[in-house]
Amino acid sequence: MKLGGVCLQVLHYVVSQRVALGITGKHHPRYTPLQIAALFLFYEVFGVITNLVGGYLGARLGLNRTMNIGLGMQVFALLMLTVPAAWLTVPWVMAAQALSGIAKDLNKMSAKSSIKLLVPDSQQGTLYKWVAILTGSKNALKGVGFFLGGALLALLGFTLAVLAMAAVLALIWIGSLVLLKKDLGKAKAKPKFRDMLSKSRAINILSAARLFLFGARDVWFVVALPVYLSTAFGWDFWLVGGFLAAWIIGYGIVQSFAPHITGKKRGHVPDGRVAFIWAIALAGLPALIAVGLSAGWSAQLVLLGGLMLFGVLFAVNSSLHSYLIVSYAKEDGVSLDVGFYYMSNALGRLVGTLLSGWVFQAYGLQACLWVSSIFVLAAALISIGLPRHSEMSQQTH
Secondary structure, eight states: OOHHHHHHHHHHHHHHHHHHHTTSTTSOOOSOHHHHHHHTHHHHHHHHHHHHHHHHHHHHHOHHHHHHHHHHHHHHHHHHTTSOGGGOOHHHHHHHHHHHHHHHHHHHHHHHHHHHHHSOTTOHHHHHHHHHHHHHHHHHHHHHHHHHHHHHHHHHOHHHHHHHHHHHHHHHHHHHHHHSOTTTTOOSSOOOGGGGSOOOHHHHHHHHHHHHHHHHHHHHHTTHHHHHHHHHHOOOHHHHHHHHHHHHHHHHHHHHHHHHHTTGGGTOOOOHHHHHHHHHHHHTHHHHHHHHHHTTOOHHHHHHHHHHHHHHHHHHHHHHHHHHHHHHSOSTTHHHHHHHHHHHHHHHHHHHHHHHHHHHHHHOHHHHHHHHHHHHHHHHHHHTTSOOHHHHHHHOO
């Protein structure tokens, strides 16, 4: 169910890194960091809208339909990139990217929501395990896709490589149309438009924490980090892209094993207190990296070592949040709650992306890292309001 979304997330990732590095190195300056961030404005804005409206559509139409709509849009978005090279203008590519963002978010929302319906509420440990596996495998495959995409480009060229991805997605789409349960996730009573906004205190708090958590990552990861690696370390596109792809693979693997890291083997299922502890553990790390860079320590050791540790801690935080939203969500019309939550995730990415361009352009990477620490601290403080084990049964029923 997730493969379609993975393919286009890879496409967005590769394009974003290519554009970011286009302003550095041996190339003459073409875009400022803030202009680069603005190029992805529509992608992130559509992510906010799609998750909110997509959750509503999933509850009214069923998750199979939102999944199939997303897969169909993904195939079309890829085919948009197979037109003659003269047609591949910036507006055309941005339109394809925006369409792929909508499709990806429909797929992600549908897949995450479906887990709630496939695992009984009484088996929270199993739910945590499968949410972690789904989330981690998606990100690991996204990193693998970078290397696979490079191989396809080398073997087939751009147009044939994109056509090959579109063909694979079309086969998945056909399988989805045939195999998915027709009414999966469809609410018993048709929700009204105002029901898109969550009425659950726990989900509202978790969504606010998620906004700051993902803003904290993207404020230095989207624009500032790849440009810094290119300008300060002299890395070319493939080295930067390959390193970040490998980071994403490791990040996804840690996400998959998060239940074991947080104590599932001892029978512990995370609650609001665990989310707060792991957020606090992450909060000071970007600031420590910034201090190390300011002190003149080895930039490669401080930044790359800090990035590895950040990836581990952030992966656990992300996996915890992904489990908690599925756990908190109501079973009837689950996509409403999940869509609202991932709307906050997309809004955090939007804020982080814009700040990554502006703060890096005005003040540099270290300022981005300080903003990141402040955002994670905000996520931790917000998480204090999340329910503990004694309250969770009341929050989910």
